[in-house]
Amino acid sequence: MAFTEHPLRRELVHEMHLRRFAPVDAPSRLVQMVFLIGEDQREAEQALLSSPPLTPLSSKHETRHAVFEFPGDVTMLWERQTEATTITLISSETNSEGMIPLLEWLGGWPGAVLRATKLFVVGSESNAEQLLPGMGFETADLVSCHVCGGVRVWSDFRIREDGYGRLLVAAQDRQPDDLGRIVQRLQELGNYRNLALFGLPPVQRLMPELNALEARLAKHAQALADDDAERDDEDLLRDLSKVSAELARLRSENSYRTSASQAYAQIAADRLDALDVRPIDGFQSLTDFPERRLVPATRTIETFTNRLRRLSERSGDAIALLNTRIDTRIKAQNLELLRSMESSFNLQLRLQNLVEALSVIAASYYAVALIAYVAKGVDAFGKEDHVVDIIIALAAPLVILTIFLLVSRIRHRFIRETETAVHRSGKGQAARAMIDHKKGL
Incomplete structure (x- = not known):
């Protein structure tokens, strides 16, 4: 070629x-x-x-x-x-x-x-x-x-x-x-x-089961609408999930048969059109006979398929709504937890500032005492009077200021390192709140 x-x-x-x-x-x-x-x-x-x-x-x-x-x-x-x-x-x-x-x-x-x-x-x-x-x-x-x-x-x-x-x-x-x-x-x-009617008996047998699932879904949807405080949302979600799983099972087990029945019915209708049927008085025709039973059977299968699809959609909507309500409650609980953590952080920060102040005083006291010991040692070599008192008086403010600056530097360095780690992880709202309070204080 x-x-x-x-x-x-x-x-x-x-x-x-x-x-x-x-x-x-x-x-x-x-x-x-x-x-x-x-x-x-x-x-x-x-x-x-x-x-x-x-x-x-x-x-x-x-x-x-x-x-x-x-x-x-x-x-x-x-x-x-x-x-x-x-x-x-x-x-x-x-x-x-x-x-x-x-x-x-x-x-x-x-x-x-x-x-x-x-x-x-x-x-x-x-x-x-x-x-x-x-x-x-x-x-x-x-x-x-x-x-x-x-x-x-x-x-x-x-x-x-x-x-x-x-x-x-x-x-x-x-x-x-x-x-x-x-x-x-x-x-x-x-x-x-016949191939189209082959899907009718299973559908007829499954209709009571589908009716029961629809009643259960309506009951759970009503419970969701009532917002009964005594009804646990987790139990309701579990029940809705079971109904949704049963509907999914019915769809997976019967989707091929129902789809095939509808396709066969359409082919039968096409063959009937191709035959160009002309009735004879006193007899049923090939058009009358299928319409008497095939068309109702096909519509029954189609109704079953549509009901099953709509119930699956309704169960999915109910589960989504219940999940939204559960997520809202969890977010509210998390907000209350953050508020309690914020109050605890404020108390811890105040205590920490108090401890830092006391630490400055204690460190200054011991530093001045060390300087006093050194000055007294110098005085032992026979220098002028009151030199020791002068040195202690001058050294005390310098020592206090130095220790305060050293402690502040260490604290700010710790805050910067913590803030960098929080921003990298993208989490920790409570940690950010603690850092902001420390900066403010």
Whole structure:
């Protein structure tokens, strides 16, 4: 190539060609099964695809899609989705017995079946009318309508004794490729409908738990608003934290399922729009049936998700408000403590000044006494009278002043060193207050 190709280009183009459905002739028989498969079961699934017990005539096997051609004009389509696998068997009406060995083989497929349907495709509505009595449809639940410009479908969306649902399709002279796409849309509508409803039972089971958590949160919020002095804020914070943790657990355990259900419901709605449903008088249509149950189920899941999100936000707001109140009380207590420390510092400073003054007097007294001893020693050598008294009188003020200046210098040096350490650490309001008082004194 004369250009640099993006590494994702071929993967994106390949993605557009996935979900291919084989052509469907009329009359024909189809069986489709949707398996929910965990990631730990994917390896076993790949092993079955790589070495099936029935040797196909030909196969086109890809990472997420495979087509197998078996003897007896039977085609098997395999498609892998995010959390499910869809397997479809297609055969002509005369060779439908060839699917029996494959159906027995699929009984050992990993995972659990979420939907299993048998489709009967005929060429015209008159042919379909002949098959209707033997289909066993419930008249009260029968859905029948035209789709895609004339193709008529019948089903009651019930599970029969053999574990399969039934769907009857009158092709009305459609070409095989076109009919294959219509059948694919019909099946995807049912598959995504079931996948969307898959999130409803967990939500219904969790509703009482969510109601209880909402009641507990309302009770704690009321206690926070009442500001009951007898209620310990620490206990209230602990209770709110427990409620918040329970809500977080519910969100983490169910967020994927609820989000997936909403996405599947949207895809089902898109498939329904693509079918261009036209109702028939006296029957429910494919539009009426999903709206009767799928739409309420989807709204229930959406309501649960919104309630869970709002309760999580409310619990977070309550915890933040309670933390603010606790911080305010702690700051008030710290202020009272600083005030008591300030009073103590003032008393200590006064005592310290008194001790310093007394120390100056005591040091001066001993210094003068030493000078007096020296002077008396000089007087012992026979010098003039009163010299000793003169020296003592002159030395006493000088000694007192010197000692005072020395003590003051030591004190100011200590204050500067302490102030530097306080500013470096960025802490110690009480220490700054002590330094300011010392400077003032």
